[in-house]
Amino acid sequence: MADLANDPWAGVAAEFSFVPGLTYLNTGSEGSMPRRLxxxxxxxxxxxxxxxxxxxxxxxxxxxxxxxxxxxxxxxxxxxxxxxxxxxxxxxxxxxxxxxxxxxxxxxxxxxxxxxxxxxxxxxxxxxxxxxxxxxxxxxxxxxxxxxxxxxxxxxxxxxxxxxxxxxxxxxxxxxxxxxxxxxxxxxxxxxxxxxxxxxxxxxxxxxxxxxxxxxxxxxxxxxxxxxxxxxxxxxxxxxxxxxxxxxxxxxxxxxxxxxxxxxxxxxxxxxxxxxxxxxxxxxxxADTIGKRAIETRILTLSDIVRRRAAELWGEQCLYSVGTAADTDAMRSGLVAFLPSRDPLRAYDADFVNGIVQTLVQRGIWVLCTQFPNAAGDTTRQMNALRVSTSLYNNEDDVDRLFAALRAIYD
Ligand SMILES: Cc1ncc(COP(=O)(O)O)c(C=O)c1O
CATH class of the missing domain: 3.40.640.10 (Type I PLP-dependent aspartate aminotransferase-like (Major domain))
Structure with missing residues (x-):
């Protein structure tokens, strides 16, 4: 239940009209609209x-x-x-x-x-x-x-x-x-x-x-x-x-x-x-009523939690987005991409990453699979990542549900 009295972000989230049970972590593809808009x-x-x-x-x-x-x-x-x-x-x-x-x-x-x-x-x-x-x-x-x-x-x-x-x-x-x-x-x-x-x-x-x-x-x-x-x-x-x-x-x-x-x-x-x-x-x-700086901070804070949880499960090397080190701070965003595996070669296995994304979507957790060449620029073998967007209507429970579902997929 949204704690509207103590958590202003719960109040923001309550403005949106997602279907019950949906964990929406794909704002990078499309956002939603508050009811009043x-x-x-x-x-x-x-x-x-x-x-x-x-x-x-x-x-x-x-x-x-x-x-x-x-x-x-x-x-x-x-x-x-x-x-x-x-x-x-x-x-x-x-x-x-x-x-x-x-x-x-x-x-x-x-x-x-x-x-x-x-x-x-x-x-x-x-x-x-x-x-x-x-x-x-x-x-x-x-x-x-x-x-x-x-x-x-x-x-x-x-x-x-x-x-x-x-x-x-x-x-x-x-x-x-x-x-x-x-x-x-x-x-x-x-x-x-x-x-x-x-x-x-x-x-x-x-x-x-x-x-x-x-x-x-x-x-x-x-x-x-x-x-x-x-x-x-x-x-x-x-x-x-x-x-x-x-x-x-x-x-x-x-x-x-x-x-x-x-x-x-x-x-x-x-x-x-x-x-x-x-x-x-x-x-x-x-957005100005909430505050642009406050929104940016909220989004980056949630994305840091995603970074940390992924690194705890599969090691820092699973992150394709920058980690939480101070010297990479300026390169962070609300999109976090990682390989849900400790085996770096699975990055080249599109079926593996796509399969996980599809399973999550079937369980009501929307994330995306992205592809890109490796650092050497080899365009013949694309790497694959699970991409998570944390927006102003998300909270730590959404991130918990994502990682609980990821662990369940592996069990
Ligand atoms: C980096 C980037 N540029 C452009 C687009 C296209 O956006 P639009 O739907 O606003 O044309 C996207 C859509 O995901 C995107 O990720």
Whole structure:
């Protein structure tokens, strides 16, 4: 039973409407929505339906310019209103940037072997259409210190390097990348930074200006627990559009720099998910009421418990995410990936790890199986991990249930 009087997080969890018996540890794939925001969404849909054209042209919270909701999300992530576009998801934001970027043949992009298909897919289009070269760096799982990653990016720079494209938090192992250092390095060499922030919005206390990236795409429907199909795209200094991005999904691409900013043009794309964007802005209010820093601390504290329990059962070497040592602190996130075995070779046995994940799901415990190349970058033999997400609605009992079920699977 939730102890609402003594535990404020029990009060937060009570806002959500998971079916009884479900242990939801897969926010990395999709978050949920608090009941009160489900109600906001329903009311916004009803308002839109009551006079659709009035809503589209004139309602300050539902209109097609999205001025108010963009401003709210900008304040939430430490950006200026003009720098934010409301999108359907991270995939859309990354595609807007990568397909709209003025690549030249032989431009080089440095990314990693732990990035998402949403990044590789538009890069693949640019590679085949324009002839850019994409360099995928291997990453150790886990790295020992952030400098290992920064050095690898620096070593990959050539006179043709045009962009660094990487995740803030990798979906494979939950590695939090040294974003501000990578962006500073890129900036000092005239290289653009395109960051996939799918897992950071709502998990971390974000300030995009402090991170220093040029472009940042994120999901509203994962860790922030906004409505399905919501996200944001950040474009640094969108008023001047320093990278000369073209508006590829827009009714007004010809107006960029000629009446409209790049962000305004990318927002002007026909009928939008107005009710969902209005609700996304209210979700930011919900998170601010709890406190972004408090949410980040809560999520990391729970993920530390997962790290410790896994290491107790299968040894520290079972962790693909960083452990709890102080010098890896900055690389922690709310995603923890590990091999539920003491035999490191079982990492290459997809059936073994997948089988455990499927059994857990059948028992009402949602986690995910992720795949990634080893530190040597061998793409022919993928390693497999069990990935656990601990979100603001989870608690230590959820972690206990996960590990009790894992022990039971082995008995
Ligand atoms: C790192 C990463 N990037 C992008 C995505 C795609 O997110 P969206 O559904 O918001 O497009 C995911 C989804 O899991 C992800 O893990």
């Amino acid at each position: 489900q109600a906001v969404l329903g009311e916004a849909v009803a308002k839109w339906a009551s006079s659709p054209s009035q809503a589209f042209f004139f309602d300050p919270l539902l209109d097609s310019k999205e001025t108010a909701n963009r401003a709210r999300m900008a304040a939430f992530v430490g950006a200026r209103p003009q720098e934010i576009v409301l999108t359907d998801n991270t995939t859309m934001g990354l595609a807007m940037v990568i397909i709209g970027f003025p690549w030249r043949p032989r431009d080089e992009v440095v990314t990693t072997q732990h990035d998402h298909f949403s990044m590789y897919s538009p890069l693949g289009v640019a590679a085949s259409r324009v002839g850019i070269d994409v360099v995928e760096l291997p990453l150790p799982s886990p790295p020992e210190r952030p400098a290992q990653i920064i050095d690898a990016f620096e070593a990959a720079i050539t006179p043709n390097t045009r962009a660094f494209c990487f995740s803030h938090i990798t979906f494979t192992t939950g590695l939090r990348m040294p974003v501000s250092q990578l962006c500073a390095l890129a900036r000092s060499r005239g290289i653009a930074t395109i960051v996939d922030g799918a897992h950071a919005l709502g998990m971390l206390d974000l300030s995009l200006h402090d991170l220093g990236c040029d472009f940042y795409a994120a999901s509203g429907h994962k860790w922030l627990n906004g409505p399905p199909a919501t996200g944001i795209l950040y474009i640094r200094d969108a008023q001047t559009n320093p990278w000369n991005l073209a508006a590829v999904i827009s009714e007004k691409s010809a107006s960029v720099g000629n009446g409209l900013t790049i962000a305004e043009a990318l927002q002007k794309r026909g009928e939008l998910g107005g009710p969902a964007y209005l609700t996304l802005a209210r979700t930011a209010d919900f």
